[in-house]
Amino acid sequence: MAAQYLFRLDDACPWHDRARWHAVEQLFTDHDLHPLVAVIPDCKDPAFLKYPVDADFWARAKSWQEKGWTVALHGLEHIFHTHNRGLVPFNAYSEFAGMPLSEQEAKIELGYKLLVHHGLRPQVWVAPAHSFDRNTLLAINAKTPIRIISDGLSNQPFSRFGFSWIPQQLWRARELSRGVWTICLHPNEMTELDLSQLQAFLQDNRGACISWQDALASQSQLGKIRPYGLFDRLFSLLFLTLRRIKRYARPAGSHASPQT
Numbered sequence: 734m735a736a737q738y739l740f741r742l743d744d745a746c747p748w749h750d751r752a753r754w755h756a757v758e759q760l761f762t763d764h765d766l767h768p769l770v771a772v773i774p775d776c777k778d779p780a781f782l783k784y785p786v787d788a789d790f791w792a793r794a795k796s797w798q799e800k801g802w803t804v805a806l807h808g809l810e811h812i813f814h815t816h817n818r819g820l821v822p823f824n825a826y827s828e829f830a831g832m833p834l835s836e837q838e839a840k841i842e843l844g845y846k847l848l849v850h851h852g853l854r855p856q857v858w859v860a861p862a863h864s865f866d867r868n869t870l871l872a873i874n875a876k877t878p879i880r881i882i883s884d885g886l887s888n889q890p891f892s893r894f895g896f897s898w899i900p901q902q903l904w905r906a907r908e909l910s911r912g913v914w915t916i917c918l919h920p921n922e923m924t925e926l927d928l929s930q931l932q933a934f935l936q937d938n939r940g941a942c943i944s945w946q947d948a949l950a951s952q953s954q955l956g957k958i959r960p961y962g963l964f965d966r967l968f969s970l971l972f973l974t975l976r977r978i979k980r981y982a983r984p985a986g987s988h989a990s991p992q993t
């Protein structure tokens with residue numbers, strides 16, 4: 734199967750770099766492509782509170798949904814309380830992993846209700862810093878109708894712990910030979926060069942880019958999705974090993990890939 738690309742935009746909340754988010758939105762609109770947007774329900778993260786507040790943010794988020802973008806629940810406050818890596822071991826800090834189930838249920842329920850209160854219909858889970866554990870999944874299962882995770886390492890979607898996982902492996906658009914690849918972008922941090930590279934990628938590969946509604950439609954019947962297995966474990970091991978090698982080889986101060 735030829736490569737297919739999905740795009741995910743992280744850290745949507747009222748505090749953001751308006752010009753950069755607008756530029757990214759324009760690119761996806763120009764290419765008639767519907768990304769996943771990960772929305773923080775009650776942002777308390779100082780990394781975002783430094784931006785001016787956008788009083789119209791929730792109306793704008795609703796307008797994204799109305800034009801076909803898919804909304805993801807991106808934690809609750811985007812504040813890290815534990816040093817637990819969870820199931821996707823990129824970062825040793827988490828808003829959820831390692832916390833008791835009852836606490837996770839309360840946070841997930843509140844986050845989901847806040848997004849619904851703002852008129853959004855979250856269909857996907859995106860953990861801040863990729864860090865979540867089995868209790869997070871139990872909490873999502875108990876408190877929301879969400880059954881799809883955007884995270885994990887493989888080159889194809891898989892089912893695991895009662896959820897459909899659409900893996901997320903890239904933080905910059907690049908051409909690959911085969912598989913389903915989710916490219917996670919952080920619009921607040923994108924430079925002019927990042928934007929022009931994204932535009933070039935979309936121009937050259939629009940036919941291979943799929944909208945999230947299409948991806949979700951193919952993941953809706955959990956019984957038909959390939960279960961997580963040996964191939965995925967090997968993919969994950971190889972990916973994490975290569976990442977470690979690249980990190981050691983990377984010049985000091987350059988951009989780390991899996992962000993929060």
Ligand SMILES: [Zn+2]
Binds near residue numbers: 744861862
């Ligand atoms: Zn985030």
